[in-house]
Amino acid sequence: MRLENAVALVTGANGGIGKYYVEALVKFGASRIYAGARNPNSLTDLVAIDPQRIVPVPLDITDEQSVIAAASNYGDVNLLINNAGIGLLQGFISATDLKSARAEIEVNYFGTLAMCRAFAPVLKRNGGGAIVNMLSILAKVNFPMNASYSASKAAALLMTQGVRAELAPQGTLVVGVMPGTVDTEVSRNFPPPKVLPIVVAQEALQAVIDEIEDVYPGEQAKEMAQQLLKDPKALEKAMAMMVPE
Template identity: 40%
Template structure:
């Protein structure tokens, strides 16, 4: 499908990668973008910037009723961007309890799956369309100091493959975005070079136009996959060292 003329909904659109998607979708000719956020007022700056093009939608992916309401309120959607996510930085064993990892699984896995289920009929009605799942290098390489986040992204990557198979018959493409180091609030503690959110979104748009199943969106993602292919065990050991690192860096 083409980005030109599409109608998209972006979860977590009020900042970071989500906001980058809104800018790039409009830049590349989307007819309309629903900027979904837990607090619609937090996305008002995008509505003001693109009057008649961007519309704020109340949506917390942890609340099934709001997902149902969003699907009903946005019947013209042809592109679903599952971007909303959370990282608590807690380990699996060292955390005081399992509340953080449960939250990460709820937001990063069950949320996008619920969105895909709710919008699958909408996409079908509008010609098939596309689903973009914003994942992470931590979804292809286990990162112990992101003990709940990393498994949730692994799970969503697998879910994307399952959803792709289920929706192939209605012409819906499903693209997993493997994101490395991006200049967002979530990665504010990481040193070194980081990509602009808009560049991640531009890479993702190629997934729509080319129907690609999975895209490494930036240099860090590409290099991480290459390292994993060359030396899986060495990469695993390198990730383990991050548990004791005083400072995290992209290496550049």
């Protein structure tokens, strides 16, 4: 897919990676970028980069009405970037209750799924286009410190595969992006290595151009993906050393 003159919508555009998706889309030549945020006032600085092309839009992906309104108001979208997500750093057993696990599934799985469903007919009308789902390498191996987040991204990975299958006949490319640790506010207490958020955005957009379905931005994710092919149990055991207190 060509990105020159693409019309994109980025969810969570005010976040650590989201704003770099918007910046990268400007550089790749998109003609319009709908920057979605729960609070569009938080997008002022981002819009100032290119007010002709970046349009701030209110969007909460867990609010059905908000999602339906977006699909009806921004009917020219041919590239949907499902970037919004939460990770609440909770274990399965050590968490006080199920609140965090439910919230992560609500945003990372159901919210992303709702966006895919709402925009599928929009993309079809616009020639097929593409969906980019921000997952994580933790969709493929559990990180006990962020255990319920990993499970929500695993659900989103399998959803991504199913959406890909269902949308293939209409020519929609569905890309899953699985970075390791990304250098944003959320991961400030995580040890290195960390991939820069602009690298994540650039590698994901290049995958759209090259029609690559599974992307592992940065060295850490690429190495972990290799380990998962060679010896998944060894990686599971290594991750199991990092349990919450």
